[in-house]
Amino acid sequence: MTTFTALLSHYRRHPWQGAALALLMLLATTLWTGIHHLTSEARASLGQSERAVEARHQVQRIDGAVLTVEDFVSLRRQGLCLMPWLEVLPEGESRRVIGVDPLAALCFQRQGDVASFDGQPLRGDPFLDIADAAALPARQSQLFLIVAPNTGVLPEAYRITSFSLAPDTGQLGDSFLLNLDALSVLVLLITGLLLRSVYLLSLSQRRDSFALLNRFGVPVRRVRWHLVAELVCLALLTLIPGILLGQLLANGLAGGFASVMEGLFDSRQFATSGNNWLVPTVVMMALLLLVCAADWLIPDKLRKASVFVIRSGLLALLFIVVGTGGVWLAPNLLWLFVSVALGLAGAGLLMPWCLSALSSRMSRASHQPLRRWWWAEFGVLCRRLALPLVALQLALAMVLAVQALVTTFEATFDHWLGQRLSADYYLEVPTGADAEIAAHWLTQNLPATSGARWHRVLRGQGRIGLDSQSRSVDVFALAPVGSLVTEWDLIEQTEQPWQQLAAGHGVMLNEQLAYRQGLAAGDQIQLELAGQSMSVPVLGIYPDYGRPAGEVLMAGDLLPDDFSVAFESFSISPGSVGIETITEALAGIWQQPALTLRDNRSIRDLANRVFDQTFMLTRAMTLLTLALAAVALLLMGWVFLATRLWYFRLLEVWGLERAAIFLRLLTLALAVSLSAAVLALPVGVGLTWVLVQRINPLAFGWSLPMELYPGFWLELLALALVIGVCIALLMRRQLGRPAVRPSVTGTVTGEER
Amino acid sequence: MTEMLLTVRGLRKSFGSDESAVPVLAELAFKLPAGGSLALMGRSGSGKSTLLNILCGLERPEAGELILFGQDYRRADWQQLRRERIGVVFQEANLMPTLSLLDNVRLRAALAGQPQSRGQHWLDTLDIGELAQRFPDQVSGGQRQRAALAMVFAMAPALILADEPTGSLDRVTADDVADSLFRLQAETGCGLILATHDPELASRCQRTLDLAHRAVDRDAGPPLP
Numbered sequence A: 001m002t003t004f005t006a007l008l009s010h011y012r013r014h015p016w017q018g019a020a021l022a023l024l025m026l027l028a029t030t031l032w033t034g035i036h037h038l039t040s041e042a043r044a045s046l047g048q049s050e051r052a053v054e055a056r057h058q059v060q061r062i063d064g065a066v067l068t069v070e071d072f073v074s075l076r077r078q079g080l081c082l083m084p085w086l087e088v089l090p091e092g093e094s095r096r097v098i099g100v101d102p103l104a105a106l107c108f109q110r111q112g113d114v115a116s117f118d119g120q121p122l123r124g125d126p127f128l129d130i131a132d133a134a135a136l137p138a139r140q141s142q143l144f145l146i147v148a149p150n151t152g153v154l155p156e157a158y159r160i161t162s163f164s165l166a167p168d169t170g171q172l173g174d175s176f177l178l179n180l181d182a183l184s185v186l187v188l189l190i191t192g193l194l195l196r197s198v199y200l201l202s203l204s205q206r207r208d209s210f211a212l213l214n215r216f217g218v219p220v221r222r223v224r225w226h227l228v229a230e231l232v233c234l235a236l237l238t239l240i241p242g243i244l245l246g247q248l249l250a251n252g253l254a255g256g257f258a259s260v261m262e263g264l265f266d267s268r269q270f271a272t273s274g275n276n277w278l279v280p281t282v283v284m285m286a287l288l289l290l291v292c293a294a295d296w297l298i299p300d301k302l303r304k305a306s307v308f309v310i311r312s313g314l315l316a317l318l319f320i321v322v323g324t325g326g327v328w329l330a331p332n333l334l335w336l337f338v339s340v341a342l343g344l345a346g347a348g349l350l351m352p353w354c355l356s357a358l359s360s361r362m363s364r365a366s367h368q369p370l371r372r373w374w375w376a377e378f379g380v381l382c383r384r385l386a387l388p389l390v391a392l393q394l395a396l397a398m399v400l401a402v403q404a405l406v407t408t409f410e411a412t413f414d415h416w417l418g419q420r421l422s423a424d425y426y427l428e429v430p431t432g433a434d435a436e437i438a439a440h441w442l443t444q445n446l447p448a449t450s451g452a453r454w455h456r457v458l459r460g461q462g463r464i465g466l467d468s469q470s471r472s473v474d475v476f477a478l479a480p481v482g483s484l485v486t487e488w489d490l491i492e493q494t495e496q497p498w499q500q501l502a503a504g505h506g507v508m509l510n511e512q513l514a515y516r517q518g519l520a521a522g523d524q525i526q527l528e529l530a531g532q533s534m535s536v537p538v539l540g541i542y543p544d545y546g547r548p549a550g551e552v553l554m555a556g557d558l559l560p561d562d563f564s565v566a567f568e569s570f571s572i573s574p575g576s577v578g579i580e581t582i583t584e585a586l587a588g589i590w591q592q593p594a595l596t597l598r599d600n601r602s603i604r605d606l607a608n609r610v611f612d613q614t615f616m617l618t619r620a621m622t623l624l625t626l627a628l629a630a631v632a633l634l635l636m637g638w639v640f641l642a643t644r645l646w647y648f649r650l651l652e653v654w655g656l657e658r659a660a661i662f663l664r665l666l667t668l669a670l671a672v673s674l675s676a677a678v679l680a681l682p683v684g685v686g687l688t689w690v691l692v693q694r695i696n697p698l699a700f701g702w703s704l705p706m707e708l709y710p711g712f713w714l715e716l717l718a719l720a721l722v723i724g725v726c727i728a729l730l731m732r733r734q735l736g737r738p739a740v741r742p743s744v745t746g747t748v749t750g751e752e753r
Numbered sequence B: 001m002t003e004m005l006l007t008v009r010g011l012r013k014s015f016g017s018d019e020s021a022v023p024v025l026a027e028l029a030f031k032l033p034a035g036g037s038l039a040l041m042g043r044s045g046s047g048k049s050t051l052l053n054i055l056c057g058l059e060r061p062e063a064g065e066l067i068l069f070g071q072d073y074r075r076a077d078w079q080q081l082r083r084e085r086i087g088v089v090f091q092e093a094n095l096m097p098t099l100s101l102l103d104n105v106r107l108r109a110a111l112a113g114q115p116q117s118r119g120q121h122w123l124d125t126l127d128i129g130e131l132a133q134r135f136p137d138q139v140s141g142g143q144r145q146r147a148a149l150a151m152v153f154a155m156a157p158a159l160i161l162a163d164e165p166t167g168s169l170d171r172v173t174a175d176d177v178a179d180s181l182f183r184l185q186a187e188t189g190c191g192l193i194l195a196t197h198d199p200e201l202a203s204r205c206q207r208t209l210d211l212a213h214r215a216v217d218r219d220a221g222p223p224l225p
């Protein structure tokens, strides 16, 4: 039997410890790989396709209409060097492919343009031949025309703009990914704590065998190398299934994720190639070695000194102060996350210190010996379970903050949606139908006395800003500006904004646009519609949680006559008239057999679905982590208390009733688990504030009110209660069994205290 | 006639289920007068600890008679007896590791309804008064056993059950601890039953009961050739 097998025999005697380590590793790897897979693919999708169009330009129609093959043909005939770029979202897929024409790209090369698709395999990750792309059954497809620089003079109806894949909202999408990254780092931290706690437990149980090996002449260094080898084996065993499961998880979430990235951030997701296993392998391996073998990697002297500092609680306070200051002042997301990490580390260090200080103070203060014993025992539990306790505390805080954010968002979003959808029905104007006649009919036939309200919405494209920095925005023109919109909450406004808007004396902007352009109510902006430029004041800023694209809201009268309307609809609350009367009349006017009518509820459902998907990933991650931390504390609490079974039996020998002993056990277990939950509350509230007031504006472009949900706190406290009760119940089964006298080593080294 | 602390007759105990039951104690009989001392001897596994467990109510006998302080064991309030009248000392781990020696003694006294203020007195009596504020891991094994004795005497017991109380100590220390035990037993006049492998220690008791020969072996018949 070699030293190695002798060491491994520990796990044969304590199979659950090996299993717990392996399970923790597996879950951590799965979670982290899954998230990493999603975010890195989203980034790769952007990077890969963006490289191909780096510093390129595209042709657009001045009237804002969508380009067609006819445009391509006519421009090509005029001798312009153009490359068609067809983005297709195939049926049943969540990510797009790009059809390109390598032959058309040849003229780019002649002009000294380096990047081309010559020699690059067109396999659909994301590029493929335009003929194949056009042949795909598509859910959506859009044609762009990329033009070589200095290509010559364009016809009147076209202009050249820069071409990038997500120019306006790319940063927001990036921030969303960064948010997920930060969350996954937090998850990594928590699972790291759990791994360490289980591993330290197994180490402490093996101390006797290490001492024995030492006495047999095996040097300490050799034992350590064997332990490292053991960890590497464990990692190899768990990494492969973990990474596979992580990719499965990523695939399961990919659909929702892609639709969030596209729907919420206008960041089109393209198919990418390549498997991502190297980074997770390295990261998880490093995590395991770091948390388990850190004690040998750090020199003894330094460790003793740092332990002293940590015990003193000063370092914890320092971390918290610096972290809080950093959160306040951080100029960007990265610094913000670093500050948050510092603050959380401080909170994690402070908790064991606080509980330890509390227990020794209370123990000293109580004159009743049994109570003194209880407090002393509580102190030991807190010290010995510090790692899983901190993990649970952080997990609880994280869940609390995410829950508050999501609930606040849900409530705000719902309120906002309610205002936005104040009309009962939405009626799309069919292509080719004349909305003017319909509007005329509505004016004639819906008298004010009927209580009916309606307006017509014209959508199209415009640009704001001056020539070089101008950016494209969505234009929403309302006619008439009526009570369906005048009840909207505005974030900022000038005097009588709606009257001014109705009179055509200005426009309103959505929050995202105002936030990114640094615009406020009262500012003057340059607006370009159908090639005509005008200067108008900003009358108000309205919240928009749905889309990050810039929006401009205005009265219909302000639109130039040749404005190209991309989409038109009516919002109608029929009042006493009845919607059937209206639809029948309009169908008659437009000579359409049926009209697309959507009611409020279906739109709300759709919006809520998008909403749920946005946070599904976040919620799933936090809840899984919480479950992990809860189970870990449960197991560790049980195992640790079981090592103290002898002392509970001693109480029985001294004449205490079983029930009385169980009561003490129960109160101890409850006190420990509830402490974690109670101390998680301030951390969670702080984290909520950081999320809604700091991270959200930086990451998503909008801020939320700070709301607290004490009802949810109670749920978390109840969870802690359940953990405590479960530990006590597991222990009760053991109280009836004979207790093993603790080993002499434990008594002598003072590790029981 | 002297009053009997303890009368045992026909006591039987085995472990395991009916078929595979391993008899540990069989037809055991002895008496302990007030203030008397009895040593239990026998090789490992002969049932010394089992008997002590039965005598303090932590295990139930299968059959036989056990009269403790003039009362049948079936009617005894064992919790109260252990709390106030029967002191138990094990080979080690008799103290709560999280409490100082003094707090351990006070805890034991408080459970027995004795004044806590006498805690220091008992530590002094056992020559470890100056270690009162130390924790169990900060003192030697012999000092821990002294503290364990201080705890037992602080409860003013009528009967002390000691399971190899000096089993993990060296000769000199063991003798010192035993000296203290017998001296205080004589002073307080309580009964003492002591399980030990040490013939010298056993010889200091008034009587010796050898379980190996009385119980299992006799009933199991002659040893196989």
Ligand SMILES: Nc1ncnc2c1ncn2[C@@H]1O[C@H](COP(=O)(O)OP(=O)(O)OP(=O)(O)O)[C@@H](O)[C@H]1O
Pocket: A738, B015, B016, B024, B042, B043, B044, B045, B046, B047, B048, B049, B050, B051
């Ligand atoms: N809970 C139990 N379940 C099953 N068998 C038991 C149990 N407790 C004790 N035994 C068995 O009963 C026998 C007597 O055990 P006991 O501990 O009383 O011996 P002992 O005389 O105290 O031995 P030692 O001198 O080694 O302490 C042993 O064979 C032991 O294996």
Ligand SMILES: [Mg+2]
Pocket: B048, B049, B050, B163
């Ligand atoms: Mg024994």
